[in-house]
Amino acid sequence: MYSRAYKSVVSVPPLLWVAAFLLLPYALMFAHSLWAVREGIIVHHWNLNNYKTLFTNPVYLEVLSRTLRIAASVTICSILLGYPLAYYLAFHAGTRKELLYQLVIVPLWVSYLVRGYAWKTILGSDGVLNGFLQYLHLTHEPVGFFLYSPFAVVLMLTHIYTPFVFLPIYAALEHIPRPLLEASQDLGAGSLQTFWRVILPLSMPGLLAGATFAFVLSLGDFLAPLLVGGPSGTMIANVVQSLFGAAFDWPLGAAISVGILVITISLLFLS
Amino acid sequence: MSASPANPAQELPAEGAELLEVRNIAKRFGAVDVLKNISLNIASGEFLTLLGESGSGKTTLLRLIAGFEQPSSGEIWMGGARLDVLPPYKRRVNTVFQNYALFPHLSARDNVAYGLRVKNTPGREINGRVEEALRMVKMLDFAANRPSKLSGGQQQRIALARALVNRPQLLLLDEPLSALDANLRKQMQSELKSLQREIGITFLFVTHDQEEAMALSDRIALLRDGALEQVASPREIYAHPATAYTAQFIGQTNLLRGEIRGSIATCGALRWPLEGTDGPAMFSLRPEAIRICTDGKRQTNEVKFRATVRQQFYGGSSELLEVDCGNGQTLRVRVPARGPLTGEHDFVFSMAEAIRVQE
Amino acid sequence: MSANSTSRRAPLLALYAVFVFAFIYSPIVVLVLYSFNRDGVGGFPPRHFTLNWYTQLFADSSIWDSVLNSLMVAAGSVALSLTLGLLAALALDRADFPGKALFRRLVLLPLILPGIITGLSLLMFAVFAGVQLRLLTVFWGHGTALISVATTELFAGLQKLDRAQEEASLDLGATPWQTFWRITLPNLKLSLIAAALLIFTLSMDEIAVTFFLIGRDNTLPLEIWARLRLGITPEINAISTLIFAVSVALIVIWYRLRARSLGDRSQEFLEQLGETS
Numbered sequence: 001m002y003s004r005a006y007k008s009v010v011s012v013p014p015l016l017w018v019a020a021f022l023l024l025p026y027a028l029m030f031a032h033s034l035w036a037v038r039e040g041i042i043v044h045h046w047n048l049n050n051y052k053t054l055f056t057n058p059v060y061l062e063v064l065s066r067t068l069r070i071a072a073s074v075t076i077c078s079i080l081l082g083y084p085l086a087y088y089l090a091f092h093a094g095t096r097k098e099l100l101y102q103l104v105i106v107p108l109w110v111s112y113l114v115r116g117y118a119w120k121t122i123l124g125s126d127g128v129l130n131g132f133l134q135y136l137h138l139t140h141e142p143v144g145f146f147l148y149s150p151f152a153v154v155l156m157l158t159h160i161y162t163p164f165v166f167l168p169i170y171a172a173l174e175h176i177p178r179p180l181l182e183a184s185q186d187l188g189a190g191s192l193q194t195f196w197r198v199i200l201p202l203s204m205p206g207l208l209a210g211a212t213f214a215f216v217l218s219l220g221d222f223l224a225p226l227l228v229g230g231p232s233g234t235m236i237a238n239v240v241q242s243l244f245g246a247a248f249d250w251p252l253g254a255a256i257s258v259g260i261l262v263i264t265i266s267l268l269f270l271s
Numbered sequence: 272m273s274a275s276p277a278n279p280a281q282e283l284p285a286e287g288a289e290l291l292e293v294r295n296i297a298k299r300f301g302a303v304d305v306l307k308n309i310s311l312n313i314a315s316g317e318f319l320t321l322l323g324e325s326g327s328g329k330t331t332l333l334r335l336i337a338g339f340e341q342p343s344s345g346e347i348w349m350g351g352a353r354l355d356v357l358p359p360y361k362r363r364v365n366t367v368f369q370n371y372a373l374f375p376h377l378s379a380r381d382n383v384a385y386g387l388r389v390k391n392t393p394g395r396e397i398n399g400r401v402e403e404a405l406r407m408v409k410m411l412d413f414a415a416n417r418p419s420k421l422s423g424g425q426q427q428r429i430a431l432a433r434a435l436v437n438r439p440q441l442l443l444l445d446e447p448l449s450a451l452d453a454n455l456r457k458q459m460q461s462e463l464k465s466l467q468r469e470i471g472i473t474f475l476f477v478t479h480d481q482e483e484a485m486a487l488s489d490r491i492a493l494l495r496d497g498a499l500e501q502v503a504s505p506r507e508i509y510a511h512p513a514t515a516y517t518a519q520f521i522g523q524t525n526l527l528r529g530e531i532r533g534s535i536a537t538c539g540a541l542r543w544p545l546e547g548t549d550g551p552a553m554f555s556l557r558p559e560a561i562r563i564c565t566d567g568k569r570q571t572n573e574v575k576f577r578a579t580v581r582q583q584f585y586g587g588s589s590e591l592l593e594v595d596c597g598n599g600q601t602l603r604v605r606v607p608a609r610g611p612l613t614g615e616h617d618f619v620f621s622m623a624e625a626i627r628v629q630e
Numbered sequence: 631m632s633a634n635s636t637s638r639r640a641p642l643l644a645l646y647a648v649f650v651f652a653f654i655y656s657p658i659v660v661l662v663l664y665s666f667n668r669d670g671v672g673g674f675p676p677r678h679f680t681l682n683w684y685t686q687l688f689a690d691s692s693i694w695d696s697v698l699n700s701l702m703v704a705a706g707s708v709a710l711s712l713t714l715g716l717l718a719a720l721a722l723d724r725a726d727f728p729g730k731a732l733f734r735r736l737v738l739l740p741l742i743l744p745g746i747i748t749g750l751s752l753l754m755f756a757v758f759a760g761v762q763l764r765l766l767t768v769f770w771g772h773g774t775a776l777i778s779v780a781t782t783e784l785f786a787g788l789q790k791l792d793r794a795q796e797e798a799s800l801d802l803g804a805t806p807w808q809t810f811w812r813i814t815l816p817n818l819k820l821s822l823i824a825a826a827l828l829i830f831t832l833s834m835d836e837i838a839v840t841f842f843l844i845g846r847d848n849t850l851p852l853e854i855w856a857r858l859r860l861g862i863t864p865e866i867n868a869i870s871t872l873i874f875a876v877s878v879a880l881i882v883i884w885y886r887l888r889a890r891s892l893g894d895r896s897q898e899f900l901e902q903l904g905e906t907s
Contacts, residue, residue: 001339001797002724003358006806011721014714014777015733021774022736025751028758081650088647092640100647102885107654109877111835113851113858114870118657121664121862128660131674162654213742220744223837227858237746244750244842254754257747264743339797359800366801372794376816386802389812437802 029261032254042250050255060239060256067236070153071218075165077158078214082165083207087199090173101170108163116227119156123147123228148230156228157218164217165210172206173199208271216264236260290315290473291336291354291441296345298331298497305331307497309345313441313475318467320476320484322520323494329477330369332494333443336475337366350440365434366443370450371426373418379429380405380414386437404436407466424455431463435470444476448483460486481521485509493517514629518555525602527554527625536625539600543574543622553628558591558605560624564617573619578602580612594618658874665867683868693869696853703769703849704833708826710773715780715825716818722781723788738782740775745838748775753842764845771843772833779832780825787821827884831877 036045054060085104093100107115122128123146130142146152176199184194222237229235236256243253291313298306306328313319321329334340336347338359347355354362365386373382383404387397405411408428418426427447434442447463448456464487467474478484484491485505493500493508500520501513512518515526529538531552536545538554569575578594581601585608592604592612604618664670668678687693718737722730740748752771753763761767795817799809815822837851844852850873854866 001359001793001800003806007721007725007727010717011725011727014718014721014737014781015727015729017714017774018718018733018736018777021752021755021770022739025748025755026739028754029747029751032754081653084643084646085650088640088643092643093647102881103651104654106878106881107658109831109881110658110874111851111870111877113835113837113854114661114873115657117854117858117862117866117870118661120858121867122657122660124862128664128674135674159653159657162650216742217744220746222746237744240746240750244753250754253750257750260744261747264747268742337797337801339800358806359797360803360805364801366798368794368798370792370794372792372798374795374798374813374816376819385799385804385812389799389802389804389808433798433802 026261029254029257032251033258035251035254037249037251040248050252053252054255054259060236063234063239064236064259066150066234067219070150070157070233070235071215073154074157074161074218075211075215077154078161078165079207079211081158081162082210083169085162086166086170086173089170104163104166104170112160113223115160116156116224119152119159120147120228123152123155147228148233150229150233152228152230153224153233153235156224157214157221160224161214161217165214168206168209168213169203170206172203176202212267212271216267219263220260288315289313290317290350291475292348293332293336294346294348296332296335296342296347298328298335298340299343305497306335306342309497309499311492311499311502313473315440315473316471318464318474318476318487318489320478320488320491321494322478322481322484322491324479324520326496327494328497329479329494330445333366333445333475333477336441337364337443338362363440364443365437365439365441366445367427367430367434367447369445369447371418371430371447373426373429373433375418377417378414379410379416379418379421379425382418382429383414383433383436385433400436404432407435407470408432423451424459427451427459431466435472439472441473441475444474446477446479449478449480456483463487485521491521493520495520511626512555512628515553515555518626518628523558523603523605525556525558526628527556529554539598540578540596541574541576543625545622547627553630554625555628556602556620556625558603559589561602561604561618561620563604563606564619567617569619570621572622574622574625575617575619577615577617579615583612661867662871662874665864665871667864670862670864683864687865687868687872690865692848693850693853693865696848696850699765699847700834700850703765703772704830706769707772707776707833708829710769711776711780711829712822712826714773715777716784716822718777718781719784719788722785738778740839741778741782745775745836746842749839749842752839756843762845763843765847767843767845768840768849771839772836775836775839776829776832779828783825783828784818784821787818791817824884827880831880834873 032042033050034046034048036043036047036049038045089097089100089104120127124130125142125144125147127147129146130139133139133143180198180202181194184198189197220237221235222241225233225235225238237260240253240256240260243249243256289312291311293309293311296306296309297304309328309332321332323329331340335342335355338355338357342355345355346353349363354364373379374385377385380401384397384401387400392400401414402411405414408431410425410428410432413421413425413429418429421429427450430447444463448459451459460483463474476484476487488505490502490504491508492502495516501508501517503511508517509522512521512524518524519526527538527541529536529541529552530550531537531545531547532549534544534546536543536547536552536554564575576596578596580592581595582593584591584593588608589605590608592606594602594604594616596602602618663676665683666679666681667676668680668682669676718733721727722734727733749771752767752774756763756767791814795813796809799813800806804812835851836849837855840849840852848856850869854869857863857866
């Protein structure tokens with residue numbers, strides 16, 4: 001029904017734009033990862049040394065494993081918070097469902113930086129939490145380990161990604177036809193059995209989508225560690241950032257980026 | 272397309288002259304032959320119905336004529352000019368869509384005015400013609416409403432007005448009544464029929480409902496698996512179905528499988544004289560063509576048989592019997608309502624009512 | 631929801647939901663509260679209400695310069711990504727071309743990938759092309775990355791659009807161009823507004839891509855970022871509270887808009903269609 005002219009008018013401009021300004025830059029990233037730096041200049045000498053460094057240097061491996069641990073913790077915490085919330089809204093919230101749903105959405109619109117900053121003011125040694133604890137006379141000295149630790153990074157990222165995890169789970173739960181639950185009970189399954197045998201499997205796609213999202217975005221985060229992580233909370237993206245900055249080793253930075261990209265894309269394919 | 276002339280009647284071909292000609296049209300979607308070599312003529316002022324089951328290709332044929340699909344081969348001509356090469360917006364053909372496809376963001380009036388507006392018709396003329404069209408479908412009072420505020424029947428009327436206001440040479444109707452409930456449907460059938468007589472525009476109507484097709488059409492084109500099974504007037508197609516499929520699809524019938532040998536037709540227990548070459552044959556015998564023979568006598572041109580009543584279905588003014596002629600041969604007989612009936616009886620039918628059909 | 635068993639009260643679960651909400655909202659509450667605290671951030675409980683931090687903020691010209699920069703970038707990104715996203719959505723919905731599957735995935739990548747990857751790739755491209763980094767490069771980066779959002783949102787809108795609407799328009803004599811303006815676009819209005827709001831918000835808040843593409847002028851998030859590195863000041867609480875207020879206002883406007891126009895027609899229309907067919 002649409003003419004050839006119509007089809008080319010709508011497809012050519014975005015195709016060209018995306019090819020030039022997305023495909024090419026990503027390709028350039030890959031190319032850089034195969035180049036080298038000699039005396040502070042990037043030379044187009046094709047080699048695999050950057051990847052070799054990445055897989056043999058214990059510093060990178062340690063940061064990478066910490067990053068994976070943090071991302072996994074964030075994912076698990078977000079699910080532990082997001083799934084019951086979604087379940088409550090989908091099945092028990094009654095008429096307040098819509099309002100509560102909006103309440104979960106609102107923080108999504110609030111600046112990432114602002115939320116991160118809020119945690120910094122809460123967790124700091126002269127922050128709100130320490131002030132609160134001393135006010136209650138639970139502690140007399142400020143507790144130092146709240147801020148600038150992997151814990152703070154996990155807390156902040158969990159706070160950011162819980163609504164993201166909530167959304168697809170809630171959508172999946174809402175789409176479960178209610179007669180299925182009645183059928184399950186009719187066939188003699190209790191609430192818990194209905195949950196394990198019907199609800200959980202049917203909400204699994206939503207759960208996986210949310211989990212993938214939280215994991216991937218935590219994996220590549222470099223702002224949370226800078227804000228609340230401190231040296232012990234450094235993540236892989238911070239390494240990339242410093243390689244592109246002060247350390248000036250773009251090829252190595254590009255190689256690590258390609259690594260993150262590969263992990264991301266393979267996760268997306270799996271889920 | 273330029274603005275329509277003040278008097279469209281002058282431009283229309285004379286009543287009965289050929290308006291649309293479908294020549295050897297075929298349509299393939301991938302490996303599927305949706306339409307196979309269809310040829311069909313529609314006369315000006317005619318009410319022609321494309322009848323068929325879902326998947327028979329009737330809607331595809333309609334969309335080819337409207338211009339939403341391109342034929343894989345063949346041509347379509349209208350008023351002496353090639354139609355299939357034109358884009359939909361250059362065809363003097365308008366469509367009433369199955370779910371009306373009214374524009375939700377426009378009022379009923381603006382929906383009707385749409386076709387005139389996009390052709391830059393002068394404002395005064397638009398107002399007059401929209402008014403006229405709305406009056407014609409009795410929707411003047413609802414003109415300001417959005418489609419969402421209209422009932423199904425009202426939406427249907429607006430869809431009709433929106434198409435007719437453009438004074439098309441041919442109006443295509445794609446199962447326009449299928450979304451309405453039974454009562455409203457009957458009423459709209461009657462209005463549609465009188466409207467068509469009144470304005471004299473050629474209607475090409477698509478439906479899967481054989482009763483609707485019989486009630487409305489001048490001619491019915493029965494489609495089966497993308498091919499035309501039979502094209503004829505409702506009376507003709509009912510009285511003289513060409514094939515077993517037609518006989519079964521249109522109305523109820525008894526299909527009798529048998530043979531002709533030595534100028535005698537034999538179908539199980541039934542035998543009657545019939546000229547024809549020897550060989551297998553099939554006949555369609557309508558249930559109402561059979562009657563109960565109370566006095567045991569038959570006319571010379573009638574066939575008599577004895578059968579046992581097995582089932583009786585009450586249907587108000589008439590009832591349907593299932594009778595067993597022996598050897599498991601079952602026939603359906605429609606008789607005037609007459610109360611419970613059991614046991615063996617004599618039945619007769621006129622030989623001329625057993626219509627020989629192709630398998 | 632008719633099943634009694636599924637709407638049964640679940641006090642433990644409700645309590646847990648309250649806890650999650652508290653977790654989600656406590657930082658925001660703290661932030662807003664301390665923007666009015668005379669003694670600055672930290673300490674408990676907050677005492678002595680003040681508007682000083684706001685007065686200080688309003689006098690701070692470099693913050694407002696950065697706000698202006700952010701607004702310009704966001705407005706430009708909305709225009710750019712909405713235009714390209716609309717075309718891309720139309721292409722995905724109705725055209726077949728070689729590499730369509732790849733194109734669909736590529737467009738979405740910036741949405742799925744960590745921002746640093748897209749940011750660095752664009753940086754390398756800019757350096758490679760010899761482009762000097764300035765506000766324009768930020769606009770280019772945001773506009774390109776956010777095509778993903780526009781495409782997803784508008785593609786979903788197109789999928790909901792009844793194809794027969796456009797056929798009806800063509801059938802009534804409108805050219806494809808007229809049909810696009812009179813039927814397709816008005817039907818996409820909600821998706822267009824939603825996409826525009828989303829792109830605007832995301833651009834206003836973007837850091838990862840901006841971080842690598844920024845020249846001398848700062849956007850608002852980067853200005854805040856720069857100050858954060860120097861230390862915490864309640865002025866940041868004040869600007870964050872304002873950002874929060876604007877975001878909430880935008881959300882409320884959006885829901886009002888959606889509720890009204892939905893209630894007005896499309897929803898009922900669809901319901902009616904559902905009933906009759």
